[in-house]
Amino acid sequence: xxxxxxxxxxxxxxxxxxxxxxxxxxxxxxxxxxxxxxxxxxxxxxxxxxxxxxxxxxxxxxxxxxxxxxxxxxxxxxxxxxxxxxxxxxxxxxxxxxxxxxxxxxxxxxxxxxxxxxxxxxxxxxxxxxxxxxxxxxxxxxxxxxxxxxxxxxxxxxxxxxxxxxxxxxxxxxxxxxxxxxxxxxxxxxxxxxxxxxxxxxxxxxxxxxxxxxxxxxxxxxxxxxxxxxxxxxxxxxxxxxxxxxxxxxxxxxxxxxxxxxxxxx
Numbered sequence: 704x705x706x707x708x709x710x711x712x713x714x715x716x717x718x719x720x721x722x723x724x725x726x727x728x729x730x731x732x733x734x735x736x737x738x739x740x741x742x743x744x745x746x747x748x749x750x751x752x753x754x755x756x757x758x759x760x761x762x763x764x765x766x767x768x769x770x771x772x773x774x775x776x777x778x779x780x781x782x783x784x785x786x787x788x789x790x791x792x793x794x795x796x797x798x799x800x801x802x803x804x805x806x807x808x809x810x811x812x813x814x815x816x817x818x819x820x821x822x823x824x825x826x827x828x829x830x831x832x833x834x835x836x837x838x839x840x841x842x843x844x845x846x847x848x849x850x851x852x853x854x855x856x857x858x859x860x861x862x863x864x865x866x867x868x869x870x871x872x873x874x875x876x877x878x879x880x881x882x883x884x885x886x887x888x889x890x891x892x893x894x895x896x897x898x899x900x901x902x903x904x905x906x907x908x909x910x911x912x913x914x915x916x917x918x919x920x921x922x923x924x925x926x927x928x929x930x931x932x933x934x935x936x937x938x939x940x941x942x943x944x945x946x947x948x949x950x951x952x953x954x955x956x957x958x959x960x961x962x963x964x965x966x967x968x969x
Contacts, residue, residue, distance in 0.1 A: 704802060705736045705782035709760075709773035710792045712745025716948035717792035717940075719753070720958075725790070728965070730800040740776050742769040767858050771887035774841060775856040787846045793943035793954075794843045795961045797917050797927075797935040799968065804936075805845045813900035816844030817928050817939065818907055825909060825923040832863055834884050835892050836876040839902055843928070843937045847900075854894040858887045905929060905936055910960075917964035920956040935964065 706725060710718040718739055726732040738756045741747035750757035760776045761769060774789070781787045786809055794817075798804060808815050816839030820827040827833060834840075846852050863882035866872050872879050874892050883889060895902060905928035908914045910921055917935040918927040926939045940946075940957040949955050 704734060704786050704788060704805075705738065705780075706788045706790060707738050707740060707777040707780070708790050708792050709740045709742060709770060709777070710746050710750070711742040711769075711944070712749060714792045714943045714948075715746055715749045717943045718746075718750065720948070721790060721792050721794060722755070724795050725801075728796050728799050728801050730803045735802070736782070738777075738780060740773045742773055767860055767886055771856045771858045774887050778852055778854070778856065781846070781852060782848075784848050786848060787852075788844070789841045789846070790843045791841075791939060791943070793940040794937055795940075795958070796843075796937050797961060797964060797968075798930075798937070799965075801936065804930075808903055809845065809847050811901065812903040813847040813850055813898075814839050814844060814895065815903040816840065816905065817842040817926075817937065818904045820907055820926075831880065832882045832884055833877055834886060835874075835889065837904065838876065838892050838895060839904055840891075841888050842939050850898055850900060852894070855890045856887050858889065859885045864889070903931075906931065906933070918957065918960050919964075920960045922953060922956060924953055925957050 708718055708721055722737050729735055739750035741759050742761055744762050747757045747759035758776055760772050777789055819834040819840055822833055823829050864885055866877045866879055866881045874896055875883050908927040908929055909923045910918045910925055911923050915927045918925050918938045927935055928937045929935050938961055946954045949958055
């Protein structure tokens with residue numbers, strides 16, 4: 704299984720923790736192969752110096768554009784015949800033997816992963832400009848080897864796609880009259896529809912919802928994702944580019960909570 708992690712010099716500590724976390728909770732850590740996709744020269748140098756597979760995507764791009772270039776590079780480096788996982792550097796798996804669980808779910812699904820927040824949430828708000836809903840994104844996603852996963856990752860957050868037909872509404876799971884935010888995976892729903900890919904979405908759980916079991920930070924900035932039976936599987940801190948690893952309050956509380964859950968579940 705190949706695991707692809709976009710990162711840069713600032714997020715290198717997140718990247719290293721992400722690698723060790725995935726290894727720690729895997730059934731077969733020796734079968735995991737990690738790649739760092741650096742969005743600056745510093746990240747690639749750090750990753751290479753520590754012996755990681757490192758690909759320098761760009762020298763200086765950050766934000767949505769940088770991430771789009773990173774995903775484009777990842778899609779060119781998928782491991783044929785095996786499950787590929789894409790993970791943000793500030794994601795942490797919570798489920799022991801997660802690799803076995805993904806392999807079993809992949810027997811009946813083509814894509815398994817995190818989703819965007821529904822309309823009216825902490826981050827999504829009530830605006831009529833929204834990300835697509837009810838389909839996996841690439842914060843943390845597993846891709847079946849049955850598909851080539853070659854789709855356009857170009858983005859344009861300044862020009863929104865008008866949801867003005869039933870077909871677009873059903874493709875992006877947004878009401879007619881809304882607009883789609885064209886972030887770096889906005890064309891993934893087209894690919895899923897055209898290739899009839901069966902998807903498995905983790906449940907989206909905020910820490911203060913009363914449903915969280917692991918990310919008990921009291922900070923709705925964070926997200927816990929669970930299997931359909933409510934078991935925590937992966938969590939996402941967000942904001943790693945601007946929040947020093949385990950120093951910033953939102954980073955420290957997140958990792959402390961996740962580790963407490965993992966240790967209690969061991």
